[in-house]
Amino acid sequence: xxxxxVMTAGATNGEAMCPHRLVLEHVTSRWGVLxxxxxxxxxxxxxxxRRAIGGVxxxxxxxxxxxxxxxxxxxxxxxxxxxxxxxxxxxDLGREAAEQVRALALWTQERMGxxxxxxxxxDARKRGSEQG
Numbered sequence: 033x034x035x036x037x038v039m040t041a042g043a044t045n046g047e048a049m050c051p052h053r054l055v056l057e058h059v060t061s062r063w064g065v066l067x068x069x070x071x072x073x074x075x076x077x078x079x080x081x082r083r084a085i086g087g088v089x090x091x092x093x094x095x096x097x098x099x100x101x102x103x104x105x106x107x108x109x110x111x112x113x114x115x116x117x118x119x120x121x122x123x124d125l126g127r128e129a130a131e132q133v134r135a136l137a138l139w140t141q142e143r144m145g146x147x148x149x150x151x152x153x154x155d156a157r158k159r160g161s162e163q164g
Contacts, residue, residue, distance in 0.1 A: 055103055058099050058100060058103055058105075059100075059103075059105070059129050059133060060133070061096065063085070063088050063092055063093065063096040064096055064099070064100060065133050065137065066085045066088070067081065067085065067093070067096055067097065067100060067106070068100070068105065068122070068126065068129060068130035068133050068134075069130060069133060069134050069137060070084050070085055071106065071120060071121060071122045071126070071130065072122065072127065072130045072131070072134060074121075075109075075119045075120060075121035076119065076120055076121075077117065077118065077119055077120075078093070078094075078097075078118055078120065081093065081097075081120060097120060100126065104123055104125050104126070105122065105123060105125055105126030105129055105130075106120055106121070106122060106123065106126055107120070107121050107122070107123050107126075108120055109121065
């Protein structure tokens, strides 16, 4: 069954909003992928995680962590100390998702040469058809 085949009741404006599709979007989003893969190694404090990922704004990292926490993938551990300390780690469900995402990331890394050749071939054919 395709992801798009399952819709929740009451979808508005003809939009097919599937609960599992939303989770898939969260897990495979630009920052969601990187957060999950990074947290596979160990728990991180917010600033450590932001540095480890690189290029993510504070706002986007906050939103990504909140979304993944809401989905049950990330655990936020706020310690009652001064200054406040918050650690982020994966839940069991999050670890399972992160391992799947990491497998896909490794696959893309291993197959990048083939992807690049395919892109070059496509671009060459496209240029040829535009000139002809």
